[in-house]
Amino acid sequence: MHNGKSLQRKLAAMFAGLFMLAAGAGWAQVDTMASIKQKGKMVVGVKADYKPFGYTDPAGKIVGLEIDLANDIARRLGVAIELVPVxxxxxxxxxxQGRTDMMIATMAYRPDRAEVVAIPQPYYYAGAATVFAKKNSGLKNWTDLKGKPVCAVQGAYYNRKTGEEFGAQLVTFKGVTEAMAALEGGNCVGTVFDTTFFAGIMGDAKWADYAMMVPAIDPEPWGLGVRKEDTKFAAWISDVSKEWHKTGFVLELEKKWGIPQSPFLLEQQAKNK
Amino acid sequence: MREVPPPARFAVLLPLRLHPPRPAHADRSSGASLFTLRTGLALLALLLASVAVAQVQARDLSVGVVELLIKWTPLLAKGFGFNLLISALAMALGTAAGLLLGFARISLLAPVRGTSWIVVQFFRNSPWLVLLFFVMFLMPFELHFGGVTVPFPDWIKATLGLALPIMANFAEIVRGAVQSIPTAQWEAARSLAFSRRQTLWQIILPQCVKRMLPPWMNWYAILTMATTLASIVGVSEVMTITGRITAAEARTDLLIPIYSYVLLWFFLYCYPIALWTKRLETRYAER
Incomplete structure (x- = not known):
């Protein structure tokens, strides 16, 4: 019969928790490296549904190019790694929030994103986008998409450009497989996505009538994210990233995961030599 | 003497019989027809057909759809187990909280009654997904008790979020069941010097259990199906895993079979519950 009161108490506890969170965020130590070493593990936010950068294998393990990069960082710090799908x-x-120490999740650099998290340079990768459509679709340029339905994948950075600048009517899906199924079903004239993905499926007999129909838009560099306040950790990551390019580590991984060679990586290797 | 009137027209004159005896196979009538074995088998056949079609279409590709489904079954099973865990915990929490809230709804104190009414209405009439989002984003990812940090993972938050509507709906079931017991029993208990609490616990509630069980099971089946909502807020349950699998395989022909496969799992789990609920309802109604 005292439920009214107990509920109030519950609500009060909930708000107390919220305040603690807010306060905790204020106090949180910004020395990520020290806290990682103290915990003995690094928590990294990664994609679990973006082949071949971060995806799930049949055993439920998350694997991919970005996971290899994250592992390399954990190895350098001498700690275990915990992957959190994001x-x-x-x-x-x-x-x-501090829930993850670092994030490496196919995020393209954008000034407004650099306001939220620190995105250390040099960037580890660059992705370009194109439109995959039927060879007889008559599409030649991005401007040809104006007013036409184009399948897209939620959260991709070039969606805005495709929709706003080129005037395409975006039909967005949860994943690229769903978007490709929609393309197959004739729900859109083409699918806008990463060139690397299309390069991977070009050999399939199923997609023999399709091709990348428009020139790839400028590659956008992908960066990993760390806490904004922790400039020390960001600087350390920068050094690691430089070494990745210098030693050709990312180029090697690119080969390992069957991604066509990206000019960006060669450029970076020359730059950081 | 006059003829005995047909009982249906003057039931009120006959000795009280809450539920007239039902004809045989009463449960096959009208609304129950959805729950026949035949419909279940038809659904199953439909799902198998979709897999077969995909398998045939896949003949020019290296790996057939059935092989893919088998390959990913262990991972899917893990995800599905997670759904069941979330559903069981949310049901337990929702039932416990709902019982208290249901008592508050029949409290003699007007303020308690009023507050609980507001709470029940709020949580019963809010979309589950919206509640889920609220809980996900309002609650911290870890709790600090002095120097100890206790992680507060997403799936627990999702469990709490799903327990809220169950709590409100179960509160209404409790209230309805208590109020469905003839008030004469309260009066009789009072005349035997039972306190209100004793009457409730020893006389009313034991009779309510039977009445509450079928709707409670109904809500459990609904909740189990609703656990897939947690995929939208990032919990690694079966739908999230299905999404990851379709991303890993990048095979458009896998989409319909794999989602049908997951649907089949839920069906095989929830359908017996529905059947059982139906049977209990019929059995209790006959007493």
Whole structure:
């Protein structure tokens, strides 16, 4: 019969928890490296549904190029690694809250993102986008998409450009497989996505009538994210990233995961030599 | 003497019989027809057909759809187990909280009654997904008790979020069941010097259990199906894993079979519950 009161108490506890969270965020030590070493593990936000950068294998393990990079960082710190699957909507929030120590999740650099998390340079990769459509679709340029339905994948950075600048009507899906199924079903004239993905499926007999129909838009560099306040950790990551390019580590991984060679990586290797 | 009138028209004149005896196979009538074995088998056949079609279409590709489904079954099973865990915990929490809230709804104190009414209405009439989002984003990812940090993982938050509507709906079941017991029993208990609490616990509630069980099981089946909502807030349950599998395989022909496969799992779990609920309802109604 005292439930009214107990409920109030519950609500009060909930709000107390919220305040603790807010206060905790204020006090949180910004020395990520020290806290990682103290915990003995590094928590990294990664994609679990973006082949071949971060995806799930049949055993439930998350694998991919980005996971290899994250492992390399953990190895350098001499700690274990814990992978937390993230999506575009929460990857930066988790870093900001301190839930993850770092994030490496196919995030393209954008000035407004650099406001939220620190994105150390040099960037580890660059992705370019194109439109995959039927060879007889008559598409030649991005401007040809105007007013036409184009399948897209939620959270991709070039969606805005495709929709706003080129005037395409975006039909967005949860994953690229769903978007490709929609393309197959004739729900859109083409699918806008990463060139690397399309390069991977070009050999399939199923897609023989399709091709990348428009020139790839400028590659956008992908960066990993760390806490904004922790400049020390960001600087250390920068050094690691430089070494990755210098030693050709990312180029090697690119080969390992069957990704076509990206000019960006060669450029970076020459730059950091 | 006059003729005995047909009982249906003057039931009120006959000795009280809450539920007239049902004809045989009463449960096959009208609304129950959805729950026949035949419909279940038809659904199953439909799902198998979709897999077969995909398998045939896949003949020019290296790996057939059935092989893919088998390959990913262990991971899917893990995800599905997670759904069941979330559903069981949310049901337990929702039932416990709902019982208290249900008592508050029949409290003699007007303020308690009023507050609980607001709480029940709020949680019963809010979309589950919205509640889930609220809990996910309002609650911290870890709790600090002095110097100890206790992690507060996403799936627990999702469990709490799903327990809220169950709590409110179960509160209504409790209230309805208590109020469905004839008030004469309260009066009789009072005349035997039972306190209100004793009457409730020793006389009313034991009779309510039977009445509450079928709707409670119904809500459990609904909750189990609703656990897939947790995929939207990032919990690694079966739908999230299905999404990851379709991303890993990048095979458009796998989409329909794999989602049908997951649907089949839920069906095989929830359908017996529905059947059992139906049977209990019929059995209790006959007493």
């Amino acid at each position: 999506v575009a909507a929460n990857r930066m929030e988790f870093v900001k």
